[in-house]
Amino acid sequence: MRHFVNLQTDLIRTFVTVVDLGNYTETGQVLGRTQPAISLQIKRLEDLVGAKLLHHKGKVLELTPQGHALIGYAREMLRLNDRAVANLHEAQFMGTLRVGLPTDYAIGYFQRIIADFARANPEVTFDIRCDWSRNILSQLHVDELDLAIAITDTMPAPYVSLYWSERPFWVCGRDYQFSLDKPVQIIAHPKGCFYRKRMIDALNTEGREWRICFESPGITAVQNAVLDGMGVTALTKKTLLPGMRVLSPKEGFPPLANLHVGLFYKHIKASDAALKLIEQITEGVSAFRKPTHARS
Structure with a gap:
């Protein structure tokens, strides 16, 4: 008989938050726990999955290969959990969403998804920035954006929720x-x-x-x-x-290497409105590509 391992949501939330914030102390402050409690939760998660997920390289906290394999699934688990709770509580979607879009990739397509979302959620205000992918990701990393679509040469990448490849x-x-x-x-x-x-x-x-x-x-x-x-x-x-x-x-025109495109956001910073828009973007991407959740 198969032995099932249940990954607890609170452990997954701690893991994703540590990855996003880069340290245990700030994670504890955000989640209302002590630094030792955060360390213990990471240890419990590692014991459940049977693998080391994080390690220190100097003062920098990095994902192990097994951590890279889990992080995409972890983000998706939290997104589904939080969206389910928001729906059950009939959450009102409001506030400002700062969205980054690449100037050179399917910008019209994603603008239409956002426009449809805006019409259905009039209490949400948008700040949409179209720029080079590298600039968009830099703005996301310093919390100037809530979510972004961007092209990158490296996958998986920090804060990526799902990604797909395109052949130019x-x-x-x-x-x-x-x-x-x-x-x-x-x-x-x-x-x-x-x-x-x-x-x-x-x-x-x-x-x-x-x-x-x-x-x-x-x-x-x-x-x-x-x-x-x-x-x-x-x-x-x-x-x-x-x-x-x-x-x-x-x-006389040789094949071109694939482009890697991703949907990026920081889970700890995501509002109910952001998670709802992320859900709609995910559905939209699935309609024309087969996305890969960032698992390795």
């Missing part, structure tokens, strides 16, 4: 003409962009010459430059427009 495609205007004997004319976001890096890495691996012919931080400008036939770029399905065509390896 080489695209050009429908009537664009190019020659394999000439440098590839690249339309790109400025340095630091994940799409840009993938295009350049792929061409360098193939020994192809290239040059940046058009550069803009905005997705709309990049899309318009493609439609105007100024060169080629990398886009995902959500940012392809009518009048564009996808270029294949047979045409």
Whole structure:
């Protein structure tokens, strides 16, 4: 007969809070417990799962591989617990939500989810910031945002609740003409962009010459430059427009490495409204991608 291990919510909450805050003392202050009590709860959780979850590297508290494997599940367990309690208590969703969205990934799609949420919850005020993923994550880390959608090269990453991969495609205007004997004319976001890096890495691996012919931080400008036939770029399905065509390896454009996209938030900072919006974003992502909860 299978032996079931039940992970207690209070232990899971302590674990996630320690990970988010980075120390036992502040966790104790937030959860109303002493530092020794927090240490004991972490030890009890480690005994339940049969593995070390956290270790100190100097003064920095880090997740072990087993801790990385558990943290995503732990965040999801708390999210479901707190949403269930909020629904049973008929919580009113109000306050201000600060949301970060990446300028170069499916921004219109996530704006529509937020707009639908705003119409259904008029007591919630939004502060939406569209920026580079690295800037969005920096703002989340210093508590200037409540939740964020962002692209990163490293998964799992701090505060990620779920993540998924996207394969970018080489695209050009429908009537664009190019020659394999000439440098590839690249339309790109400025340095630091994940799409840009993938295009350049792929061409360098193939020994192809290239040059940046058009550069803009905005997705709309990049899309318009493609439609105007100024060169080629990398886009995902959500940012392809009518009048564009996808270029294949047979045409001399090698496959591009996947992008890693995540939904990020700090559980200890999440209000009922934030958790409800996170739930709707999760459902929306599931409609077009198969998300991975951050487990390793």
